[in-house]
Each structure stands twice: as C-alpha cells, then as structure tokens.
Amino acid sequence: MNIYVCVKHVPDTAVNIKISGDNTIESKGCKFVVNPYDEYAIEEAITTVKNAGQGEVIVVTVGNSDAIASIRNALAIGADRGILVKNDHYFLDSASTALALKKAIENDGQPDLILMGKTSVDSEGLQTQYRLASAFNMPIANEVSKMEMGEGKVIVEREIEGGTRQVIELKTPCVIGATKGLNEPRYPKLPDILKAKKKAVQELDISELGVTQDGPVAELIKLEAVAERSAAKIIDGSTQEMAQKLVKILKEEEKVI
Amino acid sequence: MAKIGVIIEVENNEVKSINNGVITAASAEGANEVFAIFAEGDVNLNKDKVGIFGATVAVHLTAGNADLSANPDIQARALGELAKDQNFDGIIAVSSAKGRDVLARLAAFLNLPLALDCTQINFGDNSVVKSHFSGKTVATVKLSPDLLLCGIRPNVIEEKETTSDISLLEYDAKVEDPGLMKIIEIKQAGSHKVDLSEANVIVTGGRPMATVENFKILEVCADLMNGAVGASRAAVDGGFATHSMQVGQTGKTVSPKLYIGCGLSGSVQHFAGMKTSKIIVAINTDKDAPIFGKCDYGIIGDLFEVVPALTEALKNG
Numbered sequence A: 001m002n003i004y005v006c007v008k009h010v011p012d013t014a015v016n017i018k019i020s021g022d023n024t025i026e027s028k029g030c031k032f033v034v035n036p037y038d039e040y041a042i043e044e045a046i047t048t049v050k051n052a053g054q055g056e057v058i059v060v061t062v063g064n065s066d067a068i069a070s071i072r073n074a075l076a077i078g079a080d081r082g083i084l085v086k087n088d089h090y091f092l093d094s095a096s097t098a099l100a101l102k103k104a105i106e107n108d109g110q111p112d113l114i115l116m117g118k119t120s121v122d123s124e125g126l127q128t129q130y131r132l133a134s135a136f137n138m139p140i141a142n143e144v145s146k147m148e149m150g151e152g153k154v155i156v157e158r159e160i161e162g163g164t165r166q167v168i169e170l171k172t173p174c175v176i177g178a179t180k181g182l183n184e185p186r187y188p189k190l191p192d193i194l195k196a197k198k199k200a201v202q203e204l205d206i207s208e209l210g211v212t213q214d215g216p217v218a219e220l221i222k223l224e225a226v227a228e229r230s231a232a233k234i235i236d237g238s239t240q241e242m243a244q245k246l247v248k249i250l251k252e253e254e255k256v257i
Numbered sequence B: 001m002a003k004i005g006v007i008i009e010v011e012n013n014e015v016k017s018i019n020n021g022v023i024t025a026a027s028a029e030g031a032n033e034v035f036a037i038f039a040e041g042d043v044n045l046n047k048d049k050v051g052i053f054g055a056t057v058a059v060h061l062t063a064g065n066a067d068l069s070a071n072p073d074i075q076a077r078a079l080g081e082l083a084k085d086q087n088f089d090g091i092i093a094v095s096s097a098k099g100r101d102v103l104a105r106l107a108a109f110l111n112l113p114l115a116l117d118c119t120q121i122n123f124g125d126n127s128v129v130k131s132h133f134s135g136k137t138v139a140t141v142k143l144s145p146d147l148l149l150c151g152i153r154p155n156v157i158e159e160k161e162t163t164s165d166i167s168l169l170e171y172d173a174k175v176e177d178p179g180l181m182k183i184i185e186i187k188q189a190g191s192h193k194v195d196l197s198e199a200n201v202i203v204t205g206g207r208p209m210a211t212v213e214n215f216k217i218l219e220v221c222a223d224l225m226n227g228a229v230g231a232s233r234a235a236v237d238g239g240f241a242t243h244s245m246q247v248g249q250t251g252k253t254v255s256p257k258l259y260i261g262c263g264l265s266g267s268v269q270h271f272a273g274m275k276t277s278k279i280i281v282a283i284n285t286d287k288d289a290p291i292f293g294k295c296d297y298g299i300i301g302d303l304f305e306v307v308p309a310l311t312e313a314l315k316n317g
Helices: A036-052 A065-077 A094-108 A128-136 A190-196 A239-253 B018-027 B043-051 B072-086 B097-110 B215-224 B233-237 B303-316
Strands: A002-006 A009-011 A032-034 A056-063 A081-086 A113-117 A140-149 A153-159 A165-171 A174-178 A201-205 A219-225 B003-007 B033-038 B057-062 B090-094 B115-122 B127-132 B137-142 B148-152 B167-172 B181-187 B201-205 B228-231 B258-262 B279-284 B297-300
Touching: A002 A036, A002 A094, A002 A128, A009 A065, A032 A036, A032 A065, A036 A056, A036 A065, A036 A113, A036 A140, A036 A174, A056 A065, A056 A094, A065 A081, A065 A190, A065 A201, A081 A094, A094 A128, A113 A128, A128 A140, A128 A174, A128 B097, A140 A165, A140 B097, A153 A174, A165 A174, A219 B127, A239 B279, A239 B297, A239 B303, B003 B018, B003 B072, B003 B097, B018 B033, B018 B090, B018 B148, B033 B043, B033 B072, B043 B057, B043 B167, B057 B072, B072 B097, B072 B167, B090 B097, B097 B115, B097 B148, B201 B215, B215 B228, B215 B303, B228 B233, B258 B303, B279 B303
Parallel strands: A002 A056, A002 A113, A056 A081, A081 A201, A113 A174, A140 A174, B003 B033, B003 B090, B033 B057, B057 B167, B090 B148, B115 B148, B201 B228, B201 B258, B258 B279, B279 B297
Antiparallel strands: A009 A032, A140 A153, A153 A165, A165 B181, A219 B137, B115 B127, B127 B137
C-alpha cells in the first residue's frame, strides 16, 4: 500500500500578509506551516498504511527550498520519506503544479492512493487534485470527510449544502482531497522530530520535470490588501432601545431585512 | 455577443435561488447570451425561473441514458461537449459544493484555467476577483480567452430581474463513462433549513453561548428574518454546535446580506469566513473586543439580553 501525500508549505493563517510589488508576497519574516487541510491527508495516509500492514507514505511537495520544513514536519508525524520539487516562484498555477506532482510521483513509484488537502489556504484553488487525477486517469473525490478502503475501491463521503452527504465509490488507484472531519491529525513528539531528520528527502528542480503548459494558464495579475471596515457605529440606550434602533437601521437604512 | 453557459443547480426539481445572481452576472446587463444548463430537473417547468434573470436559452443536457447527477465526471464531459458544440465563451456556476466539483472536473478535463469562489467577474478582459490568503487579500486572476471557467461565491452578486424570451435547446452529449467513480447514495440531513453558505441572514454564536440549548435563542431570532444560525470555531470545539454550523476559515465561507455575531471576538480566522457579508453587526459585552474595530454596527451588551430584545423588536417592528 503506497500512498503519496501532496503537501503545500503555506503562510500560517494567523500571520499578517505583506504584499510585495503587484502580485506576490514578502515571504521573509512570515511564518510558514503545513497547509492545514493537508494535515488530514497525512494522518489518513499513515493510518491507512498501518492498517494495511505494509507500504509507505511518501510526501511530495512543490515549493521553494524552505518548503522542506513542511516535508520534515510530515515525516515527524509518521510519513516515511519525501520528495521536494523545487520552484522559486511563489505562485505556480495549478495545472503546472499538478503536472509536477504527477511526474515526481510516477518517476518514484506506483501510487495505490494519492491524498492531499481539499485546498491550500493561500491560493485557495480547490482544483489541483482534479488536475492531478486527470493526468493519471484516476477518479477523484474532493472535500472528503469519511473514507473506507475496500477491495480495489474506496468508499468516501463528502458533504454538500444542507448537511446532505454524497456517498461515492471510487476504483483504486484514486485521488482524494481531505477536509476537516476526516480524522484527528496527530502532533509530532520531540523524539519523532529528531528521527525525521534521518528520513530520506529527495530534492529535484521543477525544470527537470518538463511541466510547461501548452495552453493558457491562470495568471495572477494583482494582489491587494482588503480594506477592512472601520470602527463600528455603536448603538446606545437601554437593551430594548438598542434592539429597536438596530431593527430600524437594518430595515430602513441598510435595507437588509 | 458572447455566449455564456450557466450550470443551474436544482434541488427537488426546483431552481435554487443561489443561481439567480450568477445568471445576472452571466448576462452582463444583456451584453451576453446566457445558456442556462439543466443536467437534472424538468427544463420546461423551470425555464421561466431562469428566464426572468436573463437566461436566453434553457438547455436540457443529457448523455444517453446516463444519470448526470450520479456522475459528476460524465456531467463535466457532457458540458465540455456542449461548450464545443455551441461555441461558448465561458461556463460559470455558483461555487457551491456541487458547482465547484463539476467545474474543477471540467477544467481538468479541458486543461483550462479555473477560478472558484469568485466575488467579481469581468468578461471584458477575462478576469475574476477572488480571495487569497483566507480573506486577507484579494487577487485579480486572468483566465482563458477561449473559454472562461469560473465559480461564483453564493450571494455576492445581486440578482436582477429582467424581461427576456427564453428558448429551449436539447443537447445529447456523446461521452464515454470510464466507470471509475459513481455517487452510490445520498444521505439527507435531518433538517431542511437553508444552508449557511446560501443564507441571506446569519446569526452566529460564539463561545459565550455555553450550551447547545442556548443556540435556540439565536434560532428564534434568525427565523424571524428567514435566516440561518452559525457558530464560531470556539463554540464548535466547546461542543455547543456542530461543525456544519461553523463559519470561518476551517468552516464555511458565507456572504449574507446581514451577519450578526453574538459573543464573537472577531478573530482573523472567523472573519476569513464572513468578511464579504454586506452588513456585519456585533453584540459583545467587551467594548474592547477586536470585532468592534471591523464591523458596521455594534451593541455593547450581554447577548442573552440583547438577542431576546432583538427578537421582540423584530416581532413588533
């Protein structure tokens, strides 16, 4: 049971983002972490391989050389080895990313399963896993919060609006995008972090893989800070007065109810 | 005139209201021809529901005997064939769970750029606007000049009624089913309340809610405004609300006309999920809560007193 987990090295969502130039960010001084949704994928991969009794969890990351930290993090949690595809540009379109992941994986071995988070918290694309699946001719389900391995298949559940759940059967090998609810990601303990330093990480440059796209790709033209609302208009009076004033404002001025 | 396909989301054979703003966007004030695509549901019954927002053609999309709702992959392939046959300039849809899934399959299959959860669309230069970095920045992204593929966040574009005639088009796509995946069951949730991501009014409770029972106070208030009830991560982690109620970065992204946060501090992660709301109101006992620095209206008070008072005022108003 060989499971490849695609992990992205992203800014911690708690930190401020400094925009640099027209369309990139200042990464220096910014705290980076494993993409939160990828944590569910790493955890699921480790448990699945453990239950199978044999196999490996291989982490694959496309990113700059700092991204090795996220690979080490995954290794500390329990993945067996890693592959870093080095790319210096902060933003890489999802088609190129998916192709880089595909080539890195197929050069390495035969995947039984490919897992990753449902989306990255920086570019919020929600699509790399679909492109990866298409490149491999594998079926794919995204935003999966329940997964069960079967004979030559996986049965997953994903939630759609209204709390309704789709139960989907996919033939293996397949690609699955994980989301919150799939499992409880474990945290690495210090001995595991130290052990992880000895696990193998292969590094290669994205130029070695030949991922240039023939057709059009998404192009990030501009990145801008979001203007926050300014301080609230505080409504005063007794509890009853405040409530009545608010209803009046919402109905008559703002016309939202 | 550009031809824009809009994938229409149907539930119980009814056109969901979240489609309306997307149709309006596709029409671009009548500049574009809009093909409302029905992969399920009765097209004849529903064509006027899309016609009034600017759709000019209602398409009944089929792929032989395939059940397109049970197989999003086949649906995507059928859409690709339709786009080629009709020479579409774009295909857009609401960025709901189903919408973003089928659009991603279509984009992967055609190997074309796609942007999901967009808040603005500009057909003139094939660009869209969407969040990057969990709502902290907005990104302008340029897509394909051949076929623009885009998912629009529910409720961000106002629906606009217009007069337009709508014709019918039957299209049967010749697509292969590789037989690799299938939706084998749909598990309906208990309640049929409006989903958070589609609600026009949301009342959210934070950690001070303290119990599951207390959320009923918010429900009564929200009901009077035809709204939904949300919860902060703290409330969910505390066991007072289910994860499906969570608004925020690791929960749902919402964009209602009115968002009332009760006992919310206003964390960055929570705002990532609701900052495109039209009007944000905060109720908190702490006058220094960060939320008061970034919302439209504030009431400094105890939610357990203010929310019932609000309910009363709504009943009487």
